[in-house]
Amino acid sequence: MAKKALIVTGKNSSKVNGGALKDVTDVLGGELSVSYEIFDKVVENPPVDNVVEGGLAGLDCDFIVGIGGGSPIDAAKAIGVLIKNGTENAYEKLYESKGLKSIPIIAIPTTAGTGTETTPYAILTDHKNETKRNYSPRVFPEYALMDVRYFLYMPLHVRNNTCIDALTHLIESYMTVNATPPYCEYIALEGIRMWGGTVKEALKDETMSKEAMTVFMNASSLAGMAISQTGTSLPHGMGYPLTYYNKIAHGLANGVVMKAYLEMCKDEEKVSKIVDNLGFDSLEQFGGFLQSIIGTLDITEDEIDKYSESLMANAGKLKNHPDPVTLDDIKTIYRKAVKGGVTI
Ligand code: NAP
Ligand code: ZN
Numbered sequence: 116m117a118k119k120a121l122i123v124t125g126k127n128s129s130k131v132n133g134g135a136l137k138d139v140t141d142v143l144g145g146e147l148s149v150s151y152e153i154f155d156k157v158v159e160n161p162p163v164d165n166v167v168e169g170g171l172a173g174l175d176c177d178f179i180v181g182i183g184g185g186s187p188i189d190a191a192k193a194i195g196v197l198i199k200n201g202t203e204n205a206y207e208k209l210y211e212s213k214g215l216k217s218i219p220i221i222a223i224p225t226t227a228g229t230g231t232e233t234t235p236y237a238i239l240t241d242h243k244n245e246t247k248r249n250y251s252p253r254v255f256p257e258y259a260l261m262d263v264r265y266f267l268y269m270p271l272h273v274r275n276n277t278c279i280d281a282l283t284h285l286i287e288s289y290m291t292v293n294a295t296p297p298y299c300e301y302i303a304l305e306g307i308r309m310w311g312g313t314v315k316e317a318l319k320d321e322t323m324s325k326e327a328m329t330v331f332m333n334a335s336s337l338a339g340m341a342i343s344q345t346g347t348s349l350p351h352g353m354g355y356p357l358t359y360y361n362k363i364a365h366g367l368a369n370g371v372v373m374k375a376y377l378e379m380c381k382d383e384e385k386v387s388k389i390v391d392n393l394g395f396d397s398l399e400q401f402g403g404f405l406q407s408i409i410g411t412l413d414i415t416e417d418e419i420d421k422y423s424e425s426l427m428a429n430a431g432k433l434k435n436h437p438d439p440v441t442l443d444d445i446k447t448i449y450r451k452a453v454k455g456g457v458t459i
Contacts, residue, residue: 176218181256267325291348306337317331
């Protein structure tokens with residue numbers, strides 16, 4: 116029988132988004148009579164220091180309830196590893212050790228998009244390497260409890276960002292070398308179909324209906340299952356520096372290079388399938404749609420050089436792409452995102 120829970124959440128949203136935090140404390144403190152500690156200091160794109168603070172707050176806890184968007188749930192996974200293995204030398208434990216386990220995690224997402232409730236990943240800000248990067252352990256939440264009520268409170272900018280994040284997970288998963296048929300391909304394509312139907316239509320409105328949000332929530336979780344098997348690819352690797360240095364939200368940072376990335380992909384049949392299943396007539400039309408949501412990208416040639424080199428050092432992302440990739444390929448994608456398909 117669990118004795119004490121650590122609730123890991125962000126500063127504010129779980130207190131106001133339809134009662135996510137209160138629902139959990141009511142159940143723990145009420146019928147379950149389980150004591151708990153609340154760590155409500157997770158910042159967006161959490162760095163290692165933030166996670167260590169959470170670990171120190173919960174050293175005597177034996178399971179974690181993570182409530183929030185990708186940032187608090189990823190933080191919960193990393194905090195779980197530190198509680199299990201000690202908070203000293205946290206950077207080495209999180210980034211350089213293999214196979215470390217966590218105390219059990221229950222994930223309660225309040226944004227749809229990252230799919231972190233169904234993935235073993237935790238993306239932390241790595242100030243040492245000036246980027247965002249997945250940690251080394253692989254921790255799947257034991258349970259994911261999903262209630263669409265909480266998602267309805269997402270502000271428009273968060274919803275648009277997370278919608279694009281889910282879409283990029285689906286597309287990148289489908290295009291990776293790891294997307295073996297039938298399961299991986301099927302999951303990704305099914306998510307793309309769901310996104311291209313209900314979700315795409317609902318994005319045109321400021322508020323999303325509960326029905327549309329439910330489809331979005333499920334497409335996002337499917338996307339998480341897809342990338343759990345295949346990983347993500349070049350757009351995610353190219354988006355990390357845009358988030359680290361230019362403060363572009365995670366999903367938009369991947370989405371802004373998506374059209375140019377697909378133009379570079381050699382498997383035209385797969386690219387056509389994506390465009391068809393999204394319900395667009397052409398890649399051009401898809402690019403225009405993305406642009407209408409994301410707006411424009413404004414980075415310098417020097418930044419393009421630096422970010423392209425950073426991607427070329429990211430062996431994990433390069434190996435997921437089916438073809439050899441050169442530094443010039445990556446620079447071309449960034450330049451097109453600035454000048455062409457999606458300009459700022
Ligand atoms: P987030 O960084 O968790 O939250 C963004 C903002 O939305 C915060 O201000 C948050 O407020 C607010 N918010 C969250 N839920 C809300 C709700 N229901 N109503 C109103 N406001 C709400 O955003 P995210 O896009 O979900 O997560 C992004 C992170 O996930 C990035 O670090 C990204 O790298 C990571 N990610 C992880 C995976 C994975 O597999 N592990 C996959 C993709 C992305 P509070 O701070 O007050 O809570
Ligand atoms: Zn993502």
